[in-house]
Amino acid sequence: MGMKIGLLQMNPTVGDIAGNVRAMAQAHAEAVAAGAQLCVTSELAVCGYPPKDLLLYRSFVAKVAAAVRELAAAIDPGVPLLAGGVAVNPAGQGRPLYNCAFLLTGGAVGRIFGKTLLPTYDVFDEDRYFEPYAGLRTFDLNGRTVGVTICEDIWNDKGFRPARRYGRDPLEELVPERPEVVVNLSASPFCLGKQSFRQSMLGGLAAKHRCHLIYVNQAGGNDDLVFDGRSAAYGPDGALYARCAPFAAEVRVIDTGERSGGLAEDDFTPPAETWAALVAGTRDYVRKSCFSGVLLGLSGGIDSALTAAVAAQALGPEQVLGVLMPSPFSSQGSLDDSLELARRLNIRTLTLPIAPVMAAFEGALAGAFAGLPRDVTEENIQARIRGNLLMALSNKHRMLLLTTGNKSELAVGYCTIYGDMSGGYAVISDVPKTLVYAVSRHVNLVHGGPIPEAIITKAPSAELRPDQKDQDSLPPYEILDEILRLHIEDYRSAEEIAAAGFEPETVAKVLKLVKGAEFKRWQAAPGIKISERAFGTGWRMPLACVRPL
């Protein structure tokens, strides 16, 4: 006979212990109603992932403990729940906490299973808070053995990780206990390409260890991270037989005997993945920050067009305001394209010409700049006038300002700090320009063409001086983006990139720009990570330094 397991794929808000526990209790009840004999949440579901330095407050950890006790008392005592949370390390030595799964059963908190492998690469800081767990990993459920692992614990297999980061393999250590089912509570941030590796690894691990592997992942966005859910069940033959929805919370009960559960509809092509991640990230950031509406500047370019499309999809068009701020350098085409975009998205617009404000700044600085040639300074002033207007609207109407820069720009500093970089959330700041185009075409294909073709086909321009084009000062985006990918995601030096076939002068110029823009990224708004290495919490580069890379 099979075992019926409820996969509680949660979308918690970080720190909202009461709300998260309420949602867990409801999900548990739902799974019980559908016949579950055991339920499993995602990692740290009680406090949301990543809770960061909230964990350093004793009062916070105490509130987690109290909430877990209340949860145990509130749910059906006959159906155990493995609930992700944190527990105090009682040893009085080592890191203060365990990242753990509480086994709630019979109305009380039973055993605790901790996480052993604590990631400290990319966006992860788990050694900052957690002691590696060294205890037992299995429990008995009606005579059947269930193994418990947490996220990274299953990502150190010799076969899938040729260069292993840790000396131990908690999953392998479980095998002698012959578990019928191994569950894994995860909060595994999305990035492009991860799901295909994840599916092949999880299936491979289930087959290797001859057990059911039940993977329960967090869903939704928290700050700069988006979690793609896709909780899943794999059989002892390695076959995937159930998968939950991408990027959204879901409760799904699977039966290990009948291989039931089914696969939620999904699309793993990069443009579709990116679009889904941006929409989920934006929706959750706005909701979890308690904003109701957003605004953004519409320049007539592809970046603001895609950002507007994401916002309209995430929040509904009535919550989105597009602001046109033409200068004497703006083309009529840009204005027309922006208005057409807004019409198709059904979002409101406001037009605020900036020429009079530009003139006032020119007057204020006339004495100080007398005799000096015009340069990038005057372009930045325009961008910062627009930033000031957008923030004024944001302040007055209590709407979140979305910033619209892409990853290619942010990498080389082709953006103005306190100008177009102004805003509370940078929707596409991890999307390279070439992918911005691909996602825009994808959106037009599946959502009825909200982005006017003219915006997609025209040459990109900041329109900060007459006849300006991006490609006047940058290499073509196909080349730029590949150089950037090699440098940022593959950790290649200029020499190594040139050896891969790129012009050495171009590579040197690009890497110099990347270094020179570090001060802008230090002060950049949080964006949505979709790549292996985003300019967010996982990018930790020194500022005042030499970079012999």
Added chain:
Amino acid sequence: MGMKIGLLQMNPTVGDIAGNVRAMAQAHAEAVAAGAQLCVTSELAVCGYPPKDLLLYRSFVAKVAAAVRELAAAIDPGVPLLAGGVAVNPAGQGRPLYNCAFLLTGGAVGRIFGKTLLPTYDVFDEDRYFEPYAGLRTFDLNGRTVGVTICEDIWNDKGFRPARRYGRDPLEELVPERPEVVVNLSASPFCLGKQSFRQSMLGGLAAKHRCHLIYVNQAGGNDDLVFDGRSAAYGPDGALYARCAPFAAEVRVIDTGERSGGLAEDDFTPPAETWAALVAGTRDYVRKSCFSGVLLGLSGGIDSALTAAVAAQALGPEQVLGVLMPSPFSSQGSLDDSLELARRLNIRTLTLPIAPVMAAFEGALAGAFAGLPRDVTEENIQARIRGNLLMALSNKHRMLLLTTGNKSELAVGYCTIYGDMSGGYAVISDVPKTLVYAVSRHVNLVHGGPIPEAIITKAPSAELRPDQKDQDSLPPYEILDEILRLHIEDYRSAEEIAAAGFEPETVAKVLKLVKGAEFKRWQAAPGIKISERAFGTGWRMPLACVRPL
């Protein structure tokens, strides 16, 4: 007979491998000329601390290795040098690198001693890069045993750390080998109060283990961290018998037999410590960023006055430009006080009235804001006009803009993002307002009164609307700063702070403001850490969250 040891207290630039190695060779030669038989640098002296994600580039680590070999060949082969650097972990498993000391002797790279205890609290991310070292820790120097430890390795003593973070004590593990001397290569960031604890701990450790303890610490500023140097020698009786200069590079040769070396002049009172840290941090950030000059807005308040005084001391007054940007709400007193400050500091000024630009913005937004009451929006517009003007001057003249906000403001959000928060370096952003006053009085005492008394005695005001005073919307700074300290540095919740005797409503209001300003801090300029917990790389709080603290 004693041993003569050269303490090479370096001020490296992160990533400047060639420059750092050149400085190490020169320091070694200087120490050899003074009779040293062994020389020791600070931690990671070859690449500078903290190198952060530069370490993830194989090419970078290869360049460190090449530079270390060249250094070994370049120095006097008869006087061994323990040089701080990084080495590849050859195991093909675990973290990629060791944080280590290379023993350079006889013209070649000899043994390598690694760091075992890898901090991951506060600003530290060492588990991200380094594998804990488990090898031998001693070597023989002319028949005498020398033990080698790196920074954190000696900070886990049972007596000094009641709640130990690590299960091992590398110093204690050394004792059976009966070292005559234990050296410690450090890069220990400054914070107030650390030196007194450090001295008592280091002396206590030397006495407990009956050896000479030779502590060599990094000096100078790197981004948001300042290192206070103060390398020192402690005898087996626990006595401190040599100490190097605070905050600056120095080469000092000590003799363990004669207890020679002497103590550099120093002052450990918090205002003196803070002043020295701010000057060193600002000087090094400007120099290591390759700027020659700085500018800042002068408001007539104490914050910009202290920042200007720091800049003038750090760089020389000729490198500092003060900008006055009066609005209709600015008082004549503020203008007069700023000009008097500039006169006393001997810095240049420029005056740019902003009323015409304010009028232009009012016009641009008249339609959008028709019928809506004035609120904080109009105040922010003024602050952002000033930010735009300052950045325009920064861009045109290639001068670094210093931002002038203090820690109390940044904590409660009493500052305008993209407005007065604009700038590349936030000199006093970790200095609470009450300490700003204390440091200002200290400066006036020891540097001939550069800050006009009127600036120190008047009630603080942002002057963004008529008759505005800080204390209209904030509790008195003495109370505010203590609530903030308890919450930020002592990790206390609202309930715990109220229990300590503060008005619960005031505490709740302050903590709500702290939470609400998180988005501003995410985009804040790097500042100089002087407290146990600064709003910099060591402050890792979630944004879109609930904070039940």
